Amino acid sequence: MKWIKHISWITLMVLPFMLAAQSDEMTKKAAQLCNSGDLIGAERTINEALKGDEARTAYAWFVKGFIHKEIYKQIEKQSPVSTNRETAVDAIYRCLELDVKGTYYDDNLKALRFLAVTYYNDAVDLINSLSPESTTQPESYFAQFKAIMKVADPFYDFR
Numbered sequence: 001m002k003w004i005k006h007i008s009w010i011t012l013m014v015l016p017f018m019l020a021a022q023s024d025e026m027t028k029k030a031a032q033l034c035n036s037g038d039l040i041g042a043e044r045t046i047n048e049a050l051k052g053d054e055a056r057t058a059y060a061w062f063v064k065g066f067i068h069k070e071i072y073k074q075i076e077k078q079s080p081v082s083t084n085r086e087t088a089v090d091a092i093y094r095c096l097e098l099d100v101k102g103t104y105y106d107d108n109l110k111a112l113r114f115l116a117v118t119y120y121n122d123a124v125d126l127i128n129s130l131s132p133e134s135t136t137q138p139e140s141y142f143a144q145f146k147a148i149m150k151v152a153d154p155f156y157d158f159r
Contacts (some may be wrong), residue, residue: 005096023053029058032034034067039075042067058099062108065091071120080122089115089148096151112152119145 026049033042038044054060058062068088092108092115099105121139130138149156 006082024049024057024059026052027054027057030067031063034063034070039067039071043071056098058095058104061091061095061098062104065089065095065108065111069115072115078118080126085115085118089144093151109152112148116148116152118146119148 026045030042030046030049030137033039033045042063046060046067049055050064051061065088068084068091072078072082072084072088076084078085089112095104097106100106119141123138123145126138126141144156149158
């Protein structure tokens with residue numbers, strides 16, 4: 001009987017570690033799908049992963065940000081009206097909040113710089129193609145550029 005208590009105790013002690021080790025399986029699958037080029041499958045998988053415990057991990061938000069950045073780049077061809085660009089930015093911000101060790105910090109800043117520059121480029125393109133009276137959208141894109149760059153590069157000179 002005593003050995004049953006020991007086995008039960010060991011199981012209770014080891015189980016949380018086993019669950020933690022398995023807790024990012026869906027995120028890993030999403031990353032693999034993304035790396036293989038299945039961006040839509042990766043998006044579905046990461047969204048499913050974020051409905052559970054994986055939403056508490058920086059890694060899941062890092063993968064979500066990367067997937068949406070790639071959808072924006074590869075599928076939407078950097079369309080100015082893409083919602084995936086904004087989703088990528090939001091996911092990267094969330095990853096930065098959760099990433100207390102700074103594991104994904106450099107990669108996140110690189111992705112944010114890329115996305116910020118796309119807002120800047122869209123603002124310039126719109127300014128060049130619109131009449132001077134129609135400046136609302138370019139101003140919005142430039143504001144996004146500035147907000148993102150303040151996070152990606154706090155010392156960026158906006159002059």
